[in-house]
Amino acid sequence: MPRLGIDRDFLRDYARLDRKLQDRVHEVFAKFEAATHAGIHLEKIANAKDDRFRSIRIDQFWRGVVLAPESGDTFTLLKVLPHDDAYTWAQRRQASVNAATGRIEIRDVAAIDATLPELSRHASGKTSRLFARVSDKDLRRLGVDDQTQQFARVLTDELQLEAARAFLPQHQWEALYGLAAGMSPDEVWSALGAPPADEPIDPDDVDAAVERTTERVLLVQGSDELLDVFRRPLDLWRIYLHPVQYQVAHAEYRGPARVTGGPGTGKTVVAIHRARHLAERDGGKVLVTTFTSNLAATLQAGLDLLVDDQHVRDRITVQHVDQFAHQVFRQRHGHPRLLLPADEVGRWREIRQRLDLPFTETFLAEEWRQVVLAHRVHDAQAYLTAKRSGRGRPLNARQRAQLWQAVWEFQQDLRDRRMWTHETVRAEATDLLAGQADKPFRHVVVDEAQDLSPDQWRLLRAAVPEAPNDMFVAGDTHQRIYHHRISLRDVGVRVSGRSTRLTVNYRTTAEILAWSFQILHGERIDNLDGDLESVEGYRCETHGSHPLLQSFQTRADELKGLSDQIQSWVSAGVQLNEIGIAARSNGLVEAVVGELSRSGIPAHSLSRSNPPAEAVAAGTMHRMKGLEFRCVAVVGVTAQQVPPANAVTPADEDQSTHLQDLQRERCLLFVACTRAREQLYVSWHGVPSEFIKPATDG
């Protein structure tokens, strides 16, 4: 019985077809299983470099290209193109089985043949070559075959390699890219995540090779499975995981594990696949969590798309971390009476004045959060010796005693009035869970881990028993936009030896990512585990135009410039709901929505529920986390607003917190800019923010 494999590129082509043609494609291939090889009418391609490529008629003008093995019964759908393009595509290319991974790969032989002589001529005049220091043996070990080696040996710079991406076999190109980025062969091998085939590799066994190539080819059985794939052709992440993504999502870990990686590398995708895998694997309950309700909604939407089986779904609970804390609290104590943030400030102010303390109320509140709550300090003695890492202003013993008095009074006041804050609710929920032998969940999956506070981590740690595969953590410390640094080790989440970094960016173009990294300005970013997070070897799936930077004289001009930019995107065919606008403050978001509405551009604020289907979305930079848009405009990037003075602790009050606040503000702008898939527009009026100064100067 013939089997159908669907290549990632085929699905991409399919997504671009109009509805009628899509139906026709489904009709043709739905019958495939029932038909025999001959019956399905595959045509040989004249002058093909590889006679295993065949064409199949979709309609009068469109053809599919299929890899049809000489022996075996797996037929892989590679492309859907207009008739002539399909033939040209197939004539130029060759399929082969990679000698190191045993996976199927396709290369554009005609392009390699056409480029090689010119590159050789160019290289003969040069003294250095891109891969001079890499041995043939290492190249072979990584699966780089003779033809690609010959090509690699004449490369003199990375741009030539970048240009060859379109025609070299994908795995081999990725291996070369990793080596060119300075990675060792072993590092490249693990970044590729392609385990060696566990059986001898037969270069002619296309069926076995296709079966191994799970990151590119999905084998489907029957018309229903085919329809399921065709139903959501744009959501490639449901089906085709990068080998490293797949490994991380499906591995067995002896304890907590973590996935890191820059923006758009698929950490959320991996977290969602991991949750499904865990729920399928042992029937244990899984908590999928993160730090805001918006992000939890994104995770829920992803799970709804991925998990069809109702039994598996029922084992997965998606809740943001405070929702979970409140639920645990409510089960024992009922609804807590919460102290409002403004009342909290008032309480600290009153205590400060009464005790005549030389600290601001913000300093007192932060000391309570970052030292007393973060390190679970319960008495004066413990506070006198408590670690105050991250707090810049040193305190002598007398000041510590004064501070403890303030904290004690604040906490006593809460107790007397039977009032709670989110922090004290969490602490209580953590104690309740810690005393419970029967934990509510067997696994917890945490997304956007960089923004959880130590007490949130303790709560989650207490929610699952310490056991293999207990905690799975996804996050990127370059995108930390709320909390200060924490160490996972200090909160009982030991991921050492079980941490993997993703390096392929599926969202943003190389141009946008490179520009956005400049915002971070070489900041030394920790990795939640005491070391520094690396950005080495990141690469993007796509290229595009450079970010557009626009300076204006006045705010009115800037808002007008924004409407013009949106008009120009719309004229170029971008849909309104594919456009996102980010600003630092709520006030500016509202001004943007007002201005666009007046200019006749439907716009809505992301903070409002029930957004219209066809409108531009505007939100604060914080609100942009977890979202992505085809085009993004980041506006109001002025010296006064980015960063706003009230978000940064003055250096003379606390130097260390000052620097951390600045770093967090840089990260926030970085998050907003990296939401763009294709185009990024950044504007300001007057003096631009210092965060983009080098970028605007350059």
Ligand SMILES: Nc1ncnc2c1ncn2[C@@H]1O[C@H](COP(=O)(O)OP(=O)(O)OP(=O)(O)O)[C@@H](O)[C@H]1O
């Ligand atoms: N294997 C894949 N194939 C195709 N698309 C993918 C794949 N993995 C991720 N993506 C896409 O890349 C984009 C970014 O994925 P995701 O949101 O999971 O990344 P992230 O690392 O969590 O990003 P960020 O940290 O910036 O929030 C999404 O559009 C997702 O669908």
